[in-house]
Amino acid sequence: DAGVTQSPTHLIKTRGQQVTLRCSPKSGHDTVSWYQQALGQGPQFIFQYYEEEERQRGNFPDRFSGHQFPNYSSELNVNALLLGDSALYLCASSFFLRVNEQFFGPGTRLTVL
Amino acid sequence: GQNIDQPTEMTATEGAIVQINCTYQTSGFNGLFWYQQHAGEAPTFLSYNVLDGLEEKGRFSSFLSRSKGYSYLLLKELQMKDSASYLCAPMDSNYQLIWGAGTKLIIKP
Numbered sequence: 001d002a003g004v005t006q007s008p009t010h011l012i013k014t015r016g017q018q019v020t021l022r023c024s025p026k027s028g029h030d031t032v033s034w035y036q037q038a039l040g041q042g043p044q045f046i047f048q049y050y051e052e053e054e055r056q057r058g059n060f061p062d063r064f065s066g067h068q069f070p071n072y073s074s075e076l077n078v079n080a081l082l083l084g085d086s087a088l089y090l091c092a093s094s095f096f097l098r099v100n101e102q103f104f105g106p107g108t109r110l111t112v113l
Numbered sequence: 114g115q116n117i118d119q120p121t122e123m124t125a126t127e128g129a130i131v132q133i134n135c136t137y138q139t140s141g142f143n144g145l146f147w148y149q150q151h152a153g154e155a156p157t158f159l160s161y162n163v164l165d166g167l168e169e170k171g172r173f174s175s176f177l178s179r180s181k182g183y184s185y186l187l188l189k190e191l192q193m194k195d196s197a198s199y200l201c202a203p204m205d206s207n208y209q210l211i212w213g214a215g216t217k218l219i220i221k222p
Contacts, residue, residue: 042212104155
């Protein structure tokens with residue numbers, strides 16, 4: 001049984017570019033949450049997807065958008081990249097409203113130059 | 114507002130016991146999580162407390178006092194592999210985790 005997988009592992013972009021990160025949830029899970037974790041900080045909640053809709057959103061600008069597909073996998077898109085977007089992006093999957101059983105993927109390390 | 118407070122860094126000796134404290138303020142409360150995170154890796158689940166009291170799981174125990182907005186993680190018989198960051202994360206009324214910055218635990222031989 002595969003756990004949560006994310007791609008790519010590492011990514012380097014320049015300011016102003018756009019990036020797409022991908023996440024496949026743990027088998028059977030229907031909800032995907034995305035987090036941004038800057039170096040030395042705790043994760044910050046970006047948004048959560050369930051039934052292909054954004055259900056909740058943290059305090060992030062519209063440059064951050066996402067999508068969930070019928071197979072429950074998800075994408076995180078960030079437009080007009082800023083240096084401050086450099087971080088570890090974590091995807092976590094769970095059953096809807098059962099966050100106490102949330103599993104994290106290995107993360108994507110994004111560096112913006 | 115919502116706020117999590119835990120020490121930035123702690124040092125302990127291999128074989129010893131260490132207690133990592135966490136105080137929190139959230140909009141509503143649906144339990145509190147502790148996660149372990151090694152550098153460059155994803156957080157891994159350690160414990161979940163929703164009622165007051167102590168939950169013991171092997172070398173790790175977690176305590177919760179809802180009235181005081183306080184929790185601690187107790188690690189016994191410390192091993193070098195326990196060197197990591199430990200994240201306290203209460204869940205608010207929207208079932209979202211509110212994360213602290215974490216406590217970096219350094220284990221010395």
